[in-house]
Amino acid sequence: MEFLSGIAGALVLALVLSSVLRTLVVPRGLYSVLVFRLWWLLRRALRLTTAPRGGYDAIDRKQTWLAPLMLIGMLVCWLVGALVGYGLLLHALSPLSWTTAFREAGSSLFTLGFASGARLKLSVLDFMAAATGPILIALQIAYLPTLYAAYNRRELEVTLLLARAGEPAWGPEILARQWLVDTETALPQLYRAWERLASDMGESHSTYPVLLTFRSPRPYRSWLVGLVAVMDAAALQLALAPRSAPPEARLVLRAGFTALRDIARALRIPFDADPSPQAPVRLSFAEFDAAAAMLETAGFRSERSPKEAWPHFRGWRVNYEAIAYELCRRCDAVPALWTGPRDFPGAPIPPLRPMDRRPPAGRPELPPAEG
Template sequence: MRVLIGVIGALVVLGTFSSVLRTLLIPRPTRSVFTRLLHKTVQVPFQFVADQCHRFETKDRVLAPVAAVSILFHLVGWLAGAWLGYSMLQTAVSGFHAMDALRETGVALFTLGFASSRSVELTLLDLCAAATGPIIIGLQIGYLPALYSAYSRREAEVTTLQARAGSPAWGPELLARYAQIGLTDSITDLFRNWERWSAEVSESHTSYVVLSRFRSPRANDNWLISLLAVMDAAAMQLALNPSHPQADARLVLRTGFVCLRNIAAVWRLPFEPDPSPDTPIRLTYEEFAGAVAHVTAHGYAVERAPEQAWPHFSGWRVNYEDLAYRFAYLLDAVPAPWSGPRRTSKEDITPVTPVDRKPNVAC
C-alpha cells in the first residue's frame, strides 16, 4: 500500500510540474488536462451568472474577472497538487498518517520552518518541497508581465479601430468611414497593420491560452469582433473592386483566418481546413446588399453590382465565418452585425455612422 501511495504521489508531483512547464515555460501551443480542468472550474459559475443577465454591459462585467481568477486558480491548483503529491511521498517513505504528512509537507512547501525531520529521506523530500513552492510562485509572477504585455499590444489596435470601424466594429462601417474622409486608397496601410497584429495574436493566444478570455476595457470592444470587421472589409473590397490593389487585402484575410484556426486547434474546435468557395455561408445576400448600399451612400465607389460581387465575397468569408461565429458564441463577445448568435442574446447592434459636418462658406 505504501508503495502504491508513493507511486501515485510521484505521478501527482510530475503531473504538476508538467502542467507548470506546459503553461508557463514552453513557448508553443501545449495545454495540459489539469489546466483545462481548472479553467473550466472557474468558467462555469461565472458563465451561469452571466447567462441570467439581460443587458450585455452587465454580462460583460460578470465575465470580466474570469481570466484573472483563472490565473489565480492555476497558482492555487499547482501548489495544492505539489502539496498533495509530496504528502503522499512523505507517507510512503515515513509511514506518517495523512495529517502528519500534510503538516510536514506544508511547512516545507511554504517555507514556514517550524517542523523538520532527522531522517535523510524525509529531509530530501522537505528540501524538494521547499524549492517547489518558490519556483511555482516565481514562475507565475514572471509569467504575468509577458501576459499583460501581449494583452496591451492587442488592445492598442482594437482601440484604434474603434474610430475607424464603429463600436462595436463592423466591416462595412470601416469602408464607409474611410470613404467619408477620403482615405480609401490608404486602407492598405490598415490591412498591413492587422496582418502583423493577427500574426502576433496567433502566437500569443496559442502560447498563453487564457489571453483569449481577457476582455477589452470597454464592453463594446472585442478583439475577435475587430478582427472579423477587418477581414469583412478586406473581403468586400476584393469582391466589389477587383481593380484595386489586392495583395494587402488578400494577406490580411489569410493571416486572419490562419490566426483563428491556430487558436481553434488549441481550443480543440473542429474546422474545415480547405472549404470550397461555393459552400453556403450563414450571412445572407440581403444583408450583404444592404451593406453595399450603406458604403456607397457614404461615398465608397464600387465596380461591381452586389449580385456580381456576392459570389466573390462569400467565397472569401467561407474561410473564417464558422470559426468567428463559434468564438463569438463561446467568448460571449459583444453582439455586433455579421458576427452570429450569442448564448442569451440574439440582437444585432447597428453602429451609427457619424456625419461629416462641413462649414458653410458665404459667397
C-alpha cells in the same frame, strides 16, 4: 497501501509539472487540461451570478473578473496539486500518518519550516518540496509581464480601430467611413497594421490561451470582433471592387484566418483546413446586399453587383467564419454584426458613435442579423 500512495503522489506531481510546462514554459500552443477546464468552470460560475435575463452589459461586467480569477486559480491548483503529491509521497516513504505527512509537505512546500524530522532518507524529498513552491510562484510572476505586454499591443490597435470601424467594430462600417471622409487611401496602412497584429495574436494567444479571457477596457471593444471586422472589410473590397483593392487586403485575410486557425488548434476547435469556396456560410445574402447598399450610399464605387460579388465574398469568408463565430461565443465577445450568436440573449449591436452612443444618422436600415 503505501505503494499505491507513492504511485498516486508521483502521478499527481507529474501532472502538475506537465501543466506548468505546457502553460508557462514551452513556447508552443500545447493543450493544458487544467487551463481549459478552469476556464470552463469559472466562466459558467460567473454566468450563474448574472441575472437570468441579463444582457450583454451584465455579462461583460461579470466576465471582467475571469482573467484575474484564471491567473489565481491556476496558481492555486498547481500549489494544491503539489501539496497533495508530496503529501502522498511522504506518507508512502515514511511511517508518518496522513495528517502529519500533509502537514510536513505543506511546511516544506511553502517554506514555513514549522514541521521537521530527523529522517535522513526523506531530506531530498523535503528539499524538493521546499523548492517547488517558490519556483511555481516565480514562474507565475514572470508570466505576467509577457501576458500584459501582449495585451497592451493588442488593445492599442483595437483602440485605434475605433475611429475607423465604430464601436463595436463592423466590416462594412470600416469601408463606409473611409469613403465618407475621403480617407480610403489609408486602408492599405490599416491592413498592414492588422496583418502584423493578427500574426502576433496568433502566436501569443495560442501559446498563452489565458489571454483569451482578458477583455478590453471598454465593453463594446473586442480584439476578436475587430479582427473579424477588418477581415470582412478586406473581403468586401476584394469582392466588390477587385481591381482597385490594395494587395494588402489579401495579405490581412491570409494572416487573419491563419491566426484564428492557430488559436483553434490550441483550443482543439475542429475546422476544415481546406474549405471549398462554394461551401455555405451562415451570413445571409440579404445581410451582404444591405451592406453593399450602405456602401454605395457612402460613395463606395463597386465594380461588381452584389449578386456577382457574393460568391467571391463567400469564398473568402468560408475560411474564417466558423472559427470566428465559435471563438466569439466562447469569449462572450460583444455581439456585433456579422459575428455569430452568443450564449446569452440579445440582438446584435450595430456600430455606435463613441461620443454620444447613438447610431449615425442617414444610414440605410439593415435587416436583422441572422447570426
